[in-house]
Amino acid sequence: MNIGEILNNLWTTSGFAQADPKQLIMMAIACVLLYLGIVKKFEPLLLVGIAFGMLISNIPGSDLYHADYWTNAEGVNYGEVVGHGGLVDILYIGVKTGLYPSLIFMGVGAMTDFGPMIANAKSMILGAAAQLGVYFAFILAVILGFNGYEAASIGIIGGADGPTAIWLTKELAPHLLAPIAVAAYSYMALIPLIQPPIMRALTTKEERTIKMDQLRTVTKTEKIVFPIAVTIITCLVLPSVASLLGCLMLGNLLRECGVTERLSDVVQNALMNIVTIFLSISVGATAIGENFLALDTIKIIALGLLAFCFSTAGGLIFGKIMCKLSGGKINPLIGSAGVSAVPMAARVAQMEGAKANPSNFLLMHAMGPNVSGVIGSAVAAGFLMAVFG
Amino acid sequence: MEFKQEQGIVSADEEILTIGAAEAESQTASTVAEEDDVALTEALALSGLGFGIVFAVLVVLMAFITVMSAIIRGGKKAEKPVQKKEKSKAAPTPAPVAAPVATPVAAPVAAVQGDADMYVSLNGKKHAVSVEEKLPRFNISLNGKTHAVDVESVEEE
Numbered sequence: 001m002n003i004g005e006i007l008n009n010l011w012t013t014s015g016f017a018q019a020d021p022k023q024l025i026m027m028a029i030a031c032v033l034l035y036l037g038i039v040k041k042f043e044p045l046l047l048v049g050i051a052f053g054m055l056i057s058n059i060p061g062s063d064l065y066h067a068d069y070w071t072n073a074e075g076v077n078y079g080e081v082v083g084h085g086g087l088v089d090i091l092y093i094g095v096k097t098g099l100y101p102s103l104i105f106m107g108v109g110a111m112t113d114f115g116p117m118i119a120n121a122k123s124m125i126l127g128a129a130a131q132l133g134v135y136f137a138f139i140l141a142v143i144l145g146f147n148g149y150e151a152a153s154i155g156i157i158g159g160a161d162g163p164t165a166i167w168l169t170k171e172l173a174p175h176l177l178a179p180i181a182v183a184a185y186s187y188m189a190l191i192p193l194i195q196p197p198i199m200r201a202l203t204t205k206e207e208r209t210i211k212m213d214q215l216r217t218v219t220k221t222e223k224i225v226f227p228i229a230v231t232i233i234t235c236l237v238l239p240s241v242a243s244l245l246g247c248l249m250l251g252n253l254l255r256e257c258g259v260t261e262r263l264s265d266v267v268q269n270a271l272m273n274i275v276t277i278f279l280s281i282s283v284g285a286t287a288i289g290e291n292f293l294a295l296d297t298i299k300i301i302a303l304g305l306l307a308f309c310f311s312t313a314g315g316l317i318f319g320k321i322m323c324k325l326s327g328g329k330i331n332p333l334i335g336s337a338g339v340s341a342v343p344m345a346a347r348v349a350q351m352e353g354a355k356a357n358p359s360n361f362l363l364m365h366a367m368g369p370n371v372s373g374v375i376g377s378a379v380a381a382g383f384l385m386a387v388f389g
Numbered sequence: 390m391e392f393k394q395e396q397g398i399v400s401a402d403e404e405i406l407t408i409g410a411a412e413a414e415s416q417t418a419s420t421v422a423e424e425d426d427v428a429l430t431e432a433l434a435l436s437g438l439g440f441g442i443v444f445a446v447l448v449v450l451m452a453f454i455t456v457m458s459a460i461i462r463g464g465k466k467a468e469k470p471v472q473k474k475e476k477s478k479a480a481p482t483p484a485p486v487a488a489p490v491a492t493p494v495a496a497p498v499a500a501v502q503g504d505a506d507m508y509v510s511l512n513g514k515k516h517a518v519s520v521e522e523k524l525p526r527f528n529i530s531l532n533g534k535t536h537a538v539d540v541e542s543v544e545e546e
Contacts, residue, residue, distance in 0.1 A: 121454040128447040135436035139429070148427035221461045222454075229453055237446055372447060379446045383439045 018060035022289025029292075030055035030284075033182070042189035046162065049280025050182060050287075057088055057285035064088040065285040070096060070174060088285040091278050095170050095177070100279040101163035102247040107272030108163075108374065109227070109251025110264050112342065116367040118222050119215040123334065123365070125318060127372025130338025131380045132314025133158025137307035138384075144299055149173050152384040154300055157184045158307030159377030160191070160339035166283060167244055168381045172388050178287035179297040183304035188341045194305070195312050195336050195348050202316045203332050207323060208356035210331040212365045223256040234379065240389060241382025248374065311339045315369065337366035340373030 011017050030051045037047035057065040064086035070076060076096065081089050094100040117123055138155030146154060153169040153176055165184040169177050187194065199208075227249035235242040254264040319335025333353050337345040346366035353362035427435070510516075516531055528535050 118454055118458065121451045121458070124447045124451040124454075125444075128444045131440065131443050135440050138439075139432045139436055142427050142429060142432040148432075151427065151432070218458075219461055222458055225457055225461070226454065229457065230450060233449060233453060234446055237442075237449075375450070376443050376447055379443050380439060383442050387435060387439075 013061065015060040015062070020060060020289065022293050023058045023060050025293060026058040026287065026289045027055055029287075030058065036186075036189075043185050045276060046185050046280050047189065049277055050185065050284035053088065053281035053284025054178075054287045055284075057288060062086070065092065065288065067286070067288055067291065088282055091282040092285070094275075094278055095166065095282050096174075098167055098170065098243055100275050100282075101167035102243045103271060103275045104163040104279065105244050105378075106247040106251035107267050107275070108342070109248040109253075110255045110267040111272075112252060112255075112371055112374070113367070114226055114252060114371055115218040115223060116215055116364045117369075117371050118218045118226055120365065120368045122322065122330075123368030124372040124375075125322065126315050126335045126338040126369035127340070127374075127376040128338075129318035129335065130311045130315035130340075130369065130373050131159060131376045133307035133309065133311030133339075134377070134380045136310040137303045140306065141299075141303055144303070146296075146299075149388050150176055152388050153180055154303050155307065156180075156377070156381050156384065157187070157300075157304040158311045158339075159373075159380055160184070160188055160308060160311060160341040160345070161374060161377040162188065163279075164244065164340075164377050164381045166279070168385060171385065174286075175291055176296070176300065177283060178292055179300045180304070181283045182287065183301050187304055187308045188344065191308075191339075191341050191344045192348055192351075194308055195339075195345065196352055198309060198312045199316060199333055199336050199348075199352050202313060203320065205356060207320065207332050208353060209360065210323065210328060211357065211360055212329065212331055212334075212362065215364055220256070220258070224253070227253040227256070230375065234375070234382075238379060238382035238386060240385040241378050244378045244381070245375065248378065308339065312336045315339065315373075331360070331362055331365070334362055334366040334369055338369040338373045338376070340370065340377045342370050342374060343367065345373070346370040 033047055033051035033054065036042045037044045037051055056062060065088040066085060069081050069085060069089055070092065078093070081093065117127075134155045135158075136155075137158050138151050141151035141154040142148070149172040153165075153173040156165045156168045157180060159165065162181065162184045166177065166181055169180045173180075231242075231246055231249040234245050251264075251267050254260045254267060315335035315338035316332055317335070318338075319330065319332030322330045322335075323332045331353060333349045336352075337349045339345050346363055346369075349366035350361070350363040353360040528537055530536075
């Protein structure tokens with residue numbers, strides 16, 4: 001073997017020789033997403049991982065992810081994946097089996113205080129109303145030519161809940177996982193830009209200035225009974241959602257029961273962070289050129305934005321109805337927090353309320369619809385899974 | 390010759406079988422594709438049903454939480470209207486603070502300020518206090534001391 005042959009082999013096995021224009025475009029998109037995550041701080045904990053996963057899986061010749069392992073009509077051959085798959089293939093097992101979204105939900109449950117929702121149970125109506133965008137986007141996707149499975153996966157972007165969107169899409173339309181996850185997380189990061197114009201358009205200045213009564217204190221017993229009861233009631237109605245809601249409520253029970261502080265701490269921090277890294281890398285890695293650079297991706301991005309807007313509008317409209325029915329005691333702005341992006345949507349409601357009336361403190365009132373939106377989007381996903389799964 | 394003929398028949402049969410299988414496959418594929426597609430009317434009906442189920446589940450949970458809270462809190466709600474009636478009869482006066490009692494402090498002041506039950510105005514200053522309720526007389530913990538307070542009226546903001 002002479003030097004010439006060695007150099008020739010090095011060249012032919014290098015990424016430069018194997019480069020495909022689509023892969024180069026995907027690498028450029030990954031760099032833009034990295035910029036948005038690092039410099040603009042758009043959901044950096046997730047977007048940085050997603051963008052990096054996208055970058056490494058599109059490097060020519062890297063062989064970290066093989067789409068054909070996961071789209072095999074005869075089912076996934078896990079022996080082949082473990083024996084011959086790349087690093088991302090092995091990480092992707094957690095997405096395909098629904099492990100990561102469920103563990104993320106456990107962490108979310110352990111970090112969430114359901115007290116504001118228990119103190120004002122009526123706010124759960126707003127969490128349900130803010131799922132309007134899910135069904136609106138589902139209908140629009142059907143009109144645009146997506147089949148039922150794809151339309152259901154696109155619609156769930158309106159739930160503004162990344163793990164739920166991933167959980168449903170990996171089952172119904174795995175080939176759309178990357179654009180749906182990117183759309184869901186990008187729009188969650190853009191909530192402070194998307195929601196305020198809709199909030200101002202659908203409410204009057206007087207409505208935005210409404211000050212709400214201080215919430216009552218919630219007892220420890222209520223907080224302990226709540227996750228157990230929600231698991232039983234919801235999972236009896238929709239067993240398909242047991243893995244998501246069960247984990248959410250287990251995490252919350254670990255937080256509230258007072259005898260599992262160590263476990264609660266691990267779930268909130270170490271486990272949540274580890275799973276976030278695995279989930280973001282493996283979801284990002286599914287964005288390979290031939291799947292992602294398609295007209296459908298643009299349609300999904302547009303439908304996702306509409307879904308977010310209509311979910312916000314649904315919450316606000318029901319907020320206005322509740323405002324009228326309560327004789328002006330409920331500020332309709334808290335309805336916008338019914339989209340489940342916790343706690344970003346509640347913060348936006350607080351900011352808009354404070355702009356209208358600086359002495360207005362809506363944050364805790366908005367947390368009620370916000371956390372009930374998490375349950376609402378999981379129920380919506382469970383329904384779509386029961387129909388199409 | 391016979392063998393060749395037989396072979397020919399066999400290969401022809403195989404061809405027919407292959408064509409048949411291909412037709413069946415394409416028919417199955419088109420049926421699956423048709424099943425995957427959702428008509429607009431179906432999509433509307435599914436959306437209505439889905440939205441309704443989300444509402445129904447959350448309304449059931451709301452009702453459950455309301456009942457559960459009422460049971461756990463031991464009918465505290467029933468006491469509130471009684472206090473409001475007293476307001477209309479008597480003129481609002483500040484709640485007098487009685488002399489400190491000897492009972493031990495229920496909760497330290499530092500914890501009280503983070504998670505206050507109520508706020509009282511005392512000598513022109515607002516204090517966060519924890520409350521041990523035994524209406525119309527109850528104890529409050531303030532600056533590390535427990536005080537017995539008689540409720541004469543409740544003034545709403």
